[in-house]
Amino acid sequence: MSNETDAKYKEIGNILNKAGPYILTDSVIEILKYSISEENLDFLKAFKTNISQTMEQLKESIARYCENSYSEKEILEKVDQLAKKGVMFDQPNRHGVVVFRLAPIFRQFEYTFMKKLEKTDEFIELARLFYESEKELGAIAQKDYDNLPNMVKNMPAQDRTVPIRKNKETGEEIKIIVDEDLEVPEEQIVTAEDIREIIEKFDDIAVGQCYCRQKEEFLGHTCQQNPPGESCFTLGKSARHTTKHGFTRLISKQEALKIIKDIEDAGLVHKVYHLNSDLSKDEVAICNCCSCCCSTSKVSVMYPNVNISNYLVDIDQDLCIGCGTCVEKCFNQVLELNDQGKAERVGDECVGCGVCAYLCPENAISLINGPYRRVNIIPEKK
Numbered sequence: 001m002s003n004e005t006d007a008k009y010k011e012i013g014n015i016l017n018k019a020g021p022y023i024l025t026d027s028v029i030e031i032l033k034y035s036i037s038e039e040n041l042d043f044l045k046a047f048k049t050n051i052s053q054t055m056e057q058l059k060e061s062i063a064r065y066c067e068n069s070y071s072e073k074e075i076l077e078k079v080d081q082l083a084k085k086g087v088m089f090d091q092p093n094r095h096g097v098v099v100f101r102l103a104p105i106f107r108q109f110e111y112t113f114m115k116k117l118e119k120t121d122e123f124i125e126l127a128r129l130f131y132e133s134e135k136e137l138g139a140i141a142q143k144d145y146d147n148l149p150n151m152v153k154n155m156p157a158q159d160r161t162v163p164i165r166k167n168k169e170t171g172e173e174i175k176i177i178v179d180e181d182l183e184v185p186e187e188q189i190v191t192a193e194d195i196r197e198i199i200e201k202f203d204d205i206a207v208g209q210c211y212c213r214q215k216e217e218f219l220g221h222t223c224q225q226n227p228p229g230e231s232c233f234t235l236g237k238s239a240r241h242t243t244k245h246g247f248t249r250l251i252s253k254q255e256a257l258k259i260i261k262d263i264e265d266a267g268l269v270h271k272v273y274h275l276n277s278d279l280s281k282d283e284v285a286i287c288n289c290c291s292c293c294c295s296t297s298k299v300s301v302m303y304p305n306v307n308i309s310n311y312l313v314d315i316d317q318d319l320c321i322g323c324g325t326c327v328e329k330c331f332n333q334v335l336e337l338n339d340q341g342k343a344e345r346v347g348d349e350c351v352g353c354g355v356c357a358y359l360c361p362e363n364a365i366s367l368i369n370g371p372y373r374r375v376n377i378i379p380e381k382k
Contacts, residue, residue, distance in 0.1 A: 009033060012044050013105065016087070019051050020104025023140065027132040028105065034126055035085040035108045042066050043078045044087075044102075052101040084245045086111030091241055113215050114208030114232055114247040127218035134295060138302030138379060145381050148304050152376040157308040158296060159271040159287065160279065161375075162195050163354030164264050167363045174357045175366035177314055191279055193310075195260055195270045198235075198283055205256045206239035208232050208248035216293040225290045227266040228259060233286040263288045267329045269353040271296065271307075279308065279372070291331050298332040298349050298377055307375040311352025312368045317342050319364035326356035326365060332377070351375050 009032045013024040022028060036044065046061040047053070053061060055072065062070055070078070079100055082088045086108040089101045109130045117123045141148060165174055192198045199205065207230045213223050233256065234242045242248040251259075263270075268288040275281040291299040296307065313335070315326075322341035334347030335356060343356075343364075357365035 022105040113211035161351040164358040204239040206248035
C-alpha cells in the first residue's frame with residue numbers, strides 16, 4: 001500500500017489511541033490494515049473527539065467529521081464489522097441505551113486470538129505482527145531502561161492475582177496467615193479472593209482460547225504447561241459482547257468450574273481484570289496465565305507491567321522436603337532451593353498466586369494475607 005494509505009491508518013490509529021495508548025509502529029499499522037478495511041476508515045473519523053457515543057451523537061459526529069454520510073442501517077453494519085475485529089464495542093449502558101465505543105488497539109489481538117483459529121498463513125502472519133509489535137515496545141523500554149522503575153510507579157495495575165485456595169494432594173484449604181504487623185488502610189477495598197466466588201457472581205460467563213498461547217502456538221512455540229485450550233473467561237456484559245461477535249461461547253457455571261479445576265491442575269495463575277482497572281468495580285475477565293507464553297510473567301515480559309496482589313508465599317522449612325516442584329512451577333521465578341535444599345522465596349515479584357501451595361506434595365506452603373500491594377514486573381536489561 002502507499003504512504004498515503006499508511007498515513008490514513010496512522011490518523012485512525014491516533015483516534016483509537018484515545019481509548020488506550022499504543023505506539024503506532026510499522027507492525028501496528030499493518031495490524032490496523034487487517035482489522036479495519038479501507039472503506040471503514042472514513043466512518044471511524046466520527047470518533048475523533050468522543051470515543052463513546054450513542055446513535056444520535058454518532059449521527060451528529062458523522063455529519064461533522066466524515067466525508068460521507070451513512071444511514072442508520074449502514075452505521076450498524078459498520079459497527080458490527082468493526083466489533084467482530086475487536087475495534088469497537090456496541091453495548092447498552094445501565095439505562096439500556098446502546099453505546100458505540102472504540103476499543104484500545106491491543107483488544108484486537110486479545111479478541112481475535114480468543115477464537116479457535118485455523119493455522120492459516122493469514123493468522124500466522126497476524127500472530128507475527130503482534131509479536132513484532134511487542135518486540136518494538138520492548139526495544140523502546142530497553143532504550144530508557146534506567147527510567148523503568150520510575151515509569152511503573154505511574155502505571156495503572158493491569159490485573160489482580162487471585163490465589164488458589166486448596167492443596168491438590170490433600171484437598172485441604174491452604175493455610176492463610178494474616179499478617180497482623182501490617183496496618184490495613186481504612187480505604188482497603190474488599191474484593192472476592194476466591195476464583196469460584198467470582199464465577200458464582202455472574203449469570204453470563206463465556207470462555208475462549210488463551211490469546212497469548214494461541215499466538216505463541218502459531219509462532220511455533222508449544223506451552224510447557226499443557227493447559228486446556230479454552231482458558232480465557234469474560235464475565236457479565238463482556239461475556240455477552242464477546243459471544244455476540246463470535247470470540248467466545250457462553251457456558252454454565254458448572255462447566256466454568258470444571259475448566260477452572262483443569263486450569264489449576266496445569267499450574268496456571270488466575271489473573272482477574274476489573275473495569276477500567278478499578279478494584280471497586282466488577283470483574284470483567286479472568287485470564288489464566290503460564291510463564292512461558294504470558295507477557296505479564298517475569299519469564300516472558302518485554303515491557304513493564306503492574307500486578308495487584310495481597311498475598312505472599314510462606315514456606316514451612318520443617319515440612320519442605322526440597323522436591324523442587326514449587327521452584328519449577330513458580331510463575332515469576334521467585335522461589336529457589338537454598339543451601340539446605342529447602343525452598344525459599346528470593347525475589348520481590350511474588351504475586352501470591354498459590355500455584356506452589358496447590359501443587360506442593362507436602363502441603364508445606366501457606367499464604368500470607370496483607371493489604372493490596374503493587375507488584376512491578378520489569379524485563380531484564382539486554
